[in-house]
Amino acid sequence: MHHPSPPRRRAVAVLTLIAALLGGLGVAPAAQAAERGTGFGTWAPLSRTGWHGSMRVGDVHTYCIHPGLPVATDPTTDHGVSSHVNGLSPQQLISINYLVGTYGQTDDPVQAAGVGWAVKAIADRATTLHSWGYTGESLPEAIDFIMRRASPENSEAVQQRAVHYLAEAEAIAVPRVGGSLTLTARDDDPTRGTVTADVDPSATGTLHLDNAVFADTGRNDRADVHAGQAYDIIAPASASDGGRPYTVRATGSFSVRSAAIRFFSTPGQQESAGPADPTTFALSSEDATPRPVLFAPRIETTARIADGRFIDSVTVSAGDGVWPRHADGSFIAVVATADVYRTGAYPAESAEIPSNLTPVMRLDLRTDPEVGAGVYEIPSESLPGPGVYTAVWRVEREAQDAETIPHLPTGYRWQERFASPAQTEQLAPPAPRSEPTPTPTVAPTRAAAPPSPSSAPTLPEALAQTGISAASLGGAGGAAVAVIGLGVTAWAVARRRSTPRM
Structure with missing residues (x-):
């Protein structure tokens, strides 16, 4: 096969470029002579055996699509890619394009001849079968009818290739462009x-x-x-x-794959097909609805008791550092709730709230749309009395505003541990009041005067002064008391007799 020299190739490329530019200006494309390509037979407009293979136009192998016309040896015009050629259907065009692009650009004469016969059969089967005198309906027989004269030793191989290529090409579906x-x-x-x-x-x-x-x-x-x-x-x-x-x-x-061919024509001679580049198209899409920023809010708390109230300093943050905003730039609001529990002593820290406890009050937090993440101080009402108080905060997806719910994962729920040290504070009972106890006043004691005789105690009085009651006297004890009493009486009489009289 003859290949043009490098200078000639460059000249052809320049001419092709000029033709394209002129075409863009509305000037007819320039023609260049077709050359013998790859195949079998006689390279002449008319001959006994014809030419069965490719023609070269520049660097492109082209193949006859108008059986019965003379071989294109004169200047040939490149019309570019076209999807409207001689009334060929999209199926015919895509089948031809498939063959000349997949198998036709070859230096193998058997392969080129097989492509040539298959392309002609796709373009016009009847003329392809009968233009050389064959009267039957078998493509292999029609090929053999000619190839026995052009290259008998390659006839069977060309038949096999042509039949295979034809079946493969006709199975190519016309593709949908776009999507x-x-x-x-x-x-x-x-x-x-x-x-x-x-x-x-x-x-x-x-x-x-x-x-x-x-x-x-x-x-x-x-x-x-x-x-x-x-x-x-x-x-x-x-x-x-x-x-x-x-x-x-x-x-x-x-x-x-394009349902089109690169179309070449030669006045009064053959029309041929070269490969057309694939049809390319662009597609684009975007979300029908903007995606909300998904996040997992977290809370850190520090509690204290002041003025009989439980006061919680609550730090709210986004788990991944991105706090969602509305389209207008304001932050979404997050609602959090804490239950406050009261116990008599410091409870043990745990992941779960003891089942026997009931909240004594509730704290509510709603973040500020102008602030978003930050520190919020939440005071309680007055505490009901002394005890140990602990608050447990939680954030639940179902408790949020409708516009906030899409920003939290499905089923999202976050909760603090029960009785964490930062959340547990004691309110001590008031200390008892210390009032002074009065001391009784004791009157000064005077020295007792000796009893006068007239004031001498009677027996019962004397008994009383001894600390012995009359009722307790009896028996020998009672006699002894009587003797004592007589003695006291005698003493009093004797004292009067001895006292000087005035």
Whole structure:
């Protein structure tokens, strides 16, 4: 096979470029002579055996699509890619394009001849079978009818190739040009989702993501994308603008085999087909609804008791550092609740609240939309009395505002440990009042005057002064008392007799 020299190749390239530029200006494309390509037979407009293979126009192998016309040896015009040629259907065009692109660009004469026969049979089967005098309906027989003269030793091989190529080409379906991309987000986690390309099964392409990455690679670009396959994506909250709702976008570029050919013509001679590049189209999509920033709020607390109240200093923060915002920039509000328990002594810390305890009061917190995360001081009402108090805070998804719920994971619930040291304080009972006890006043004691005779105690009085009651006298004790009493009486009489009289 003859190959043009490098200088000639460069000249052809320049002429092709000039032709393209002139075509853009509305000037007819320039023609260049077709050359013998690869195949068997006689390279001449008319001959007994004809030419069965390719023609070369520049660097392109082209193949006859108008059986019965003379071989194109004169200047040939390149009309570029066309999907409207001689009334050929999209199926015929895509089959021809498949053959000349897949097998036709070859230096193998058997392969080129097989492609040539298959292409002619697709374009016009009847003329291909009968233009050389064959009267039957078998393509292999029609090929053998001619190849016995052109190259008998290769006839069977060319027949086999042609039949195989024809069947393969006719099985190529006309692809759908265009399609769509679909983005999804999980209901329970908007950072997760998929992207799927709805394109022709034969299409191949690439995808690019904005504000997301592919879950299996961590990259935002992907090649070799296939139709109908759902690719998992991750749309991290960090992709948002400071916590505002954010949108994932996907763009793709896809290619399908063209139902078209690169069309060449020669006045009064053959028309031929070269390969057409794939048809490329772009697709794009974005979230129908912006994705809310998902987060897990956390609380840290420090309690104290002052003025008979339980006062909690509550630090509210986002678990991943991103506090969600509304589209207007304000922070979403989070509602938190604490139950306050009272015990007689310091309870043991635990993950669960003892079942025998009942809250004595409740604390409520609602974050400020202008502040978001921060420290909030929450005082209780007056405590009911002395005791050890502990508060247990919780944040529940179901307790939030409707506009806040989408920002928390499904089933989200966070709760403090019971009786954590920072949350347990004692209110001591008041100390008892200390009042002074009065001391009784004792009157001064005077010295007792000796009793006068007239004031001498009677027996009962004397008994009383001895500390012995009359009732206790009896028996020998009673006689003794009587003797004593007589003695006292005698003493008193004697004293009077001895006293001087006036």
